[in-house]
Amino acid sequence: MEWRSPGSLNHRLFAVTLLAKGALGVVQLATAAAIFAGAVDRLPALTQWFFRAELAENPNDFLATRAMSLAGAIPTSDLAFYTTYFLAHGGLHIAIVVALLYGAVWAHRAALFVLWAFVIYQLFEWLTIGGVALLVLTAIDLTVIYITVREQRSRALLDP
Numbered sequence: 001m002e003w004r005s006p007g008s009l010n011h012r013l014f015a016v017t018l019l020a021k022g023a024l025g026v027v028q029l030a031t032a033a034a035i036f037a038g039a040v041d042r043l044p045a046l047t048q049w050f051f052r053a054e055l056a057e058n059p060n061d062f063l064a065t066r067a068m069s070l071a072g073a074i075p076t077s078d079l080a081f082y083t084t085y086f087l088a089h090g091g092l093h094i095a096i097v098v099a100l101l102y103g104a105v106w107a108h109r110a111a112l113f114v115l116w117a118f119v120i121y122q123l124f125e126w127l128t129i130g131g132v133a134l135l136v137l138t139a140i141d142l143t144v145i146y147i148t149v150r151e152q153r154s155r156a157l158l159d160p
Contacts, residue, residue, distance in 0.1 A: 014151040017144055022097035024140075028090030035083045040074055047071035089118065108152040115141045115148070 039046075048055075048071075051064035058064075092114050099107035119141050126134040 008154070010147070010150050010154060014147050017147050018097055018100055021093050021140075021144055025090040025093035025097065028086040029094070032083045032086035032090065035079055035086070040079060043074060044068070044071045092118075108148060108155075111148055112145060112152075115145045119145070 034040075047067050051061075051067060054061050054064045055068075096107065096111045096114055100111060119138050122134045122138045122141070125131075126138070
């Protein structure tokens with residue numbers, strides 16, 4: 001396959017990554033809404049209800065016990081920060097994904113700017129508070145940056 005063709009592996013990878021980033025944005029917006037609605041307080045009870053059959057069958061089930069542990073360990077302080085973070089992160093990603101899908105001229109540069117801003121912020125947060133989730137989000141963002149740059153270069157070669 002030729003690198004520059006719209007059906008190339010790079011373009012398909014870009015499209016899949018873009019859709020995944022959009023789906024992640026939707027999940028992040030839903031998370032912000034759930035935190036705002038007070039779901040964090042009800043999460044341990046909801047998790048216990050969801051896994052009740054599995055725990056009745058096997059009280060040591062790995063997935064069920066891990067989910068119960070995580071549901072009880074969610075920090076309830078700084079919920080305003082988490083709500084704002086998920087709202088901003090999800091909203092910006094969805095806006096960028098929509099702009100890229102519609103082919104807006106400015107979208108590639110805006111996507112790169114937003115992604116780099118999040119990478120820098122996430123690394124700063126990781127250095128100050130730690131957390132594997134921040135590293136995972138940063139790795140995903142860096143991958144999307146790489147694929148976006150390749151797609152942008154590919155489009156530049158197609159549009160002389």
